[in-house]
Amino acid sequence: MWLEKFLNTIAKRFPVKSLSAEALSQLNPDKIYVENVRSLLDVSYSNAVEILEDGLKQGLLRSGVEVLCPDGYVAASAETESGLPATVTCPGEEDGNPTETELFTNTLRKKKFYKLNDRPTSIAVGQGT
Amino acid sequence: MAVLSAASTQDLVNLLELFPVGTIKDHWPKKGHKVDVAKDVVASEKRSSIVEFVNQYLSCCKQHIYVFSHENEIKKLPTAGKGAGERVVEKQGKNEGSALFLYWAHFSAVLKKPYEDAKLKFLWPFRFEYTKSAAIVRLVVIEKNLSAHFGDREYVGAKKETDEAVLISSMLNTLDSPLSKADLHKGIKKLWKDYSIDCVRVTYQDPDATESTKMNEEGGIREKKPQLYEALLKVPFLDAKFKIKSQELSSASAFYTHPADGFLSFTRYTENATDTDNVVREILKHNS
Numbered sequence: 001m002w003l004e005k006f007l008n009t010i011a012k013r014f015p016v017k018s019l020s021a022e023a024l025s026q027l028n029p030d031k032i033y034v035e036n037v038r039s040l041l042d043v044s045y046s047n048a049v050e051i052l053e054d055g056l057k058q059g060l061l062r063s064g065v066e067v068l069c070p071d072g073y074v075a076a077s078a079e080t081e082s083g084l085p086a087t088v089t090c091p092g093e094e095d096g097n098p099t100e101t102e103l104f105t106n107t108l109r110k111k112k113f114y115k116l117n118d119r120p121t122s123i124a125v126g127q128g129t
Numbered sequence: 130m131a132v133l134s135a136a137s138t139q140d141l142v143n144l145l146e147l148f149p150v151g152t153i154k155d156h157w158p159k160k161g162h163k164v165d166v167a168k169d170v171v172a173s174e175k176r177s178s179i180v181e182f183v184n185q186y187l188s189c190c191k192q193h194i195y196v197f198s199h200e201n202e203i204k205k206l207p208t209a210g211k212g213a214g215e216r217v218v219e220k221q222g223k224n225e226g227s228a229l230f231l232y233w234a235h236f237s238a239v240l241k242k243p244y245e246d247a248k249l250k251f252l253w254p255f256r257f258e259y260t261k262s263a264a265i266v267r268l269v270v271i272e273k274n275l276s277a278h279f280g281d282r283e284y285v286g287a288k289k290e291t292d293e294a295v296l297i298s299s300m301l302n303t304l305d306s307p308l309s310k311a312d313l314h315k316g317i318k319k320l321w322k323d324y325s326i327d328c329v330r331v332t333y334q335d336p337d338a339t340e341s342t343k344m345n346e347e348g349g350i351r352e353k354k355p356q357l358y359e360a361l362l363k364v365p366f367l368d369a370k371f372k373i374k375s376q377e378l379s380s381a382s383a384f385y386t387h388p389a390d391g392f393l394s395f396t397r398y399t400e401n402a403t404d405t406d407n408v409v410r411e412i413l414k415h416n417s
Contacts (some may be wrong), residue, residue, distance in 0.1 A: 005245055111334075
């Protein structure tokens with residue numbers, strides 16, 4: 001499993017507890033947040049970012065960005081920020097009634113995530129097995 | 130910009146009213162309601178003494194706290210920036226320091242009968258503190274309850290015109306290096322694992338949804354939903370409220386947080402300045 005290989009390879013850099021298969025199975029390979037890896041490996045936020053960015057450079061992971069409505073609802077995602085739509089529709093409520101409002105994406109919060117790279121041609125040159 | 134010297138006596142009374150009345154009375158033994166005590170202090174004390182009080186007891190107030198991380202890049206205190214503010218207290222050591230700033234918070238409202246626009250401004254204290262690895266901006270929450278300032282007149286549409294994010298950004302831009310928001314998940318979850326705190330409401334992300342849990346009657350998630358607690362230890366929070374269980378940690382009742390943004394908020398007065406300071410310190414102690 002690429003994800004297991006990635007986490008075990010990188011985690012050797014840090015003194016952490018061994019990773020159980022059960023723990024790894026809790027990660028969703030299609031969307032990995034920094035906090036998922038930080039808490040799994042019990043490292044600092046910045047170390048978790050380093051681990052994931054290393055995974056990106058090695059071609060084991062791809063990254064994406066999602067745009068969040070004010071209430072945290074993920075309205076859209078794309079591989080890069082420029083790939084996000086210019087506007088998104090955000091649910092809300094007014095006087096107890098549901099509403100939908102179109103908001104400019106550039107005014108909303110973005111969040112980076114990572115996912116398992118399932119495109120073998122993206123593997124970085126020099127990556128070991 | 131000279132803010133302190135330009136402030137009126139009423140501005141200073143309003144400034145003191147941001148603090149718990151017990152704290153004011155402990156510092157200056159006076160009797161009466163908060164507004165009368167504040168007027169008495171302003172009439173009898175030098176502005177420098179009032180500013181020292183603000184600096185010493187700011188942590189007792191309702192606050193917003195923004196935490197930033199850096200790698201020993203801060204070598205000097207920031208200035209007030211482009212906002213209409215003044216640095217009124219400063220203290221600097223080798224790798225640490227703090228400064229108190231006073232800004233103006235501008236409010237607008239529409240008075241009724243007859244309708245007319247009204248504007249008010251209040252002194253707004255901010256404190257900047259830094260160590261080798263963290264910088265913290267604390268600011269007192271100024272609430273939009275303006276009725277005491279409009280006499281008997283009703284009003285609508287009260288709005289704070291001054292944006293704290295803009296003031297903070299302007300202040301921090303005067304530093305030599307940009308700072309990044311500190312992600313506080315690790316420190317907060319450590320306190321949760323130690324059971325010094327328990328979560329009573331949270332918005333969090335799983336891969337497919339943004340989920341929320343609001344515990345009834347402020348029950349704790351770890352106490353009442355242990356499986357959810359275990360799952361939450363592994364996911365990012367968008368926002369959360371934690372109640373404080375350990376009196377040793379703090380006698381504050383609770384705090385709110387947006388952990389990924391380095392944001393903490395205390396919405397109630399505390400008896401001692403150390404109540405909120407302890408929570409921030411313990412989170413940062415376990416955050417790296």
